[in-house]
Amino acid sequence: MKIEMQQLSQEFFKDRTVYYTSRMINKLVPRGHKGNTYELPEVYFIGILNFVLDRSVSGQYYYDVALCDKVYGSVFYEKLGYKMLVLPNFNKKQADIKSYIDMWLYIFRHMEELDEMPKFLDNRVFGLIFDIGKIASLTELEMKLYESSLKNKRDAESVRLTAIKEGRQEGIEQGLEQGIKKGRLEERAKAETEKLKYALNLKKRGLPVQDIAEDLGLTVEQVEKLK
Template identity: 30%
Template sequence: MSALDDKYINPLTDFGFKKLFGTEPNKILLIDFLNQILPQRHRIKDLSYSRNEQMGLNELDRKAVFDLYCIGESGERFIVEIQKAKQNYFKDRSIYYSSFPIQEQAKKGEWSYRLEPVYTVGILDFIFDDHKLEDELLHIVELKNQNCEVFYDKLKFIYIELPKFRKKEEELDTQFDKWLFVFKHLSGLQDRPKKLQDKIFERLFEAAEIAKFTPEEREAYEESLKNYRDLKNVVDTSREEGYREGLDKRNIEIAKNMKNDGEPIEKIVKYTGLSKEEISKL
């Protein structure tokens, strides 16, 4: 299916995310989204984009490349990323990336070590293996002591598990709900929902309309969408294979127990789906 079959871009693609949230004309969209998840004292009125590639302090340090990196008018640093699939050491990677906006604040000569707040915001198109509560999709992580009291409030990691968001249009109560609905459903919409008629979403739908793209933008989006779909297909296939593998192991264990209990082969076949040949080898 061509990207041009959709009316609006998919914001979870690299091109779509940066088109909507990573350009100067549309920074009002990023500001509004961030303000739904930031604490009241760190709400932002304006921000500027910084280069999204950060180098280490010396040539031996590895490069860090962010989706978006911006600085609030009061000096707060924001790393904002779309994460489309699980990866090894994802949390380690988040910590590592956050170290660059911290280190760049160092001043030459006499310096008090005072730091501006650093936020890492991850919009995740997957669910954490170790955070499976269905109603808990927003995670705000910060340094706390043994009594669960905040030890340092200038370093925060905010993760949103998008697959856990299942509200329908009529259930959208907050601005945060509306943004998650956009992330999840924008590319499948043909018209602006009634709940998304205010000015901020008017700007978003205008920026997201594929018909208004230049030929170069359309080509770039086609490629970005293809990459997104290819990755999603790999992830979905892997998940399905993992599910089947787990199911097979469970059925083999059940079959062994039934066989040890003297259950007839026909009954074991019925309850496990294994063949007579497979069961005879157990």
């Protein structure tokens, strides 16, 4: 399978897709005796295009292409296909979007314009995309604090799991206490103020209070009081 995202139109784009899928087929053909039967693997090209593929068809935004019989219209060969999303041709409004493919097309089409996830999108499917976007937009200081908080959390969890494996209850308690103290001592002196500012920033961006508290080593009450 070959997946591409193309921003700009280019001449002979269709020829190019056929060329690359042909090369993939050639590379995937089994060598030696196994290749004597000519049994080929499935090969698909998936393209997300930010340009109009065919100007004579202004409303088509989804292409599902296969080798077909021109007389009867039936699929002649099922193991080669081309699926392309043409973003400029997708102009549905939010009220008209019902299917998941329309939701994905809306995200691709309007990602640069969205500050938060639209309510009509399924948070279980698309929530992670917006969380990743929020993390990617953090400043250098915010990213360092975020990574440090994750490290402290993982260190404490690693100590806890090791103690459980060895079956020492005393080690569990001491390991947890040492891991938590280490993280607090490293950050409290130089970054307590920055941590609170960072937590407030994440809160304004819509991240759940519980997640912010867990990631930064704060209490839920501390985060809820930030304004």
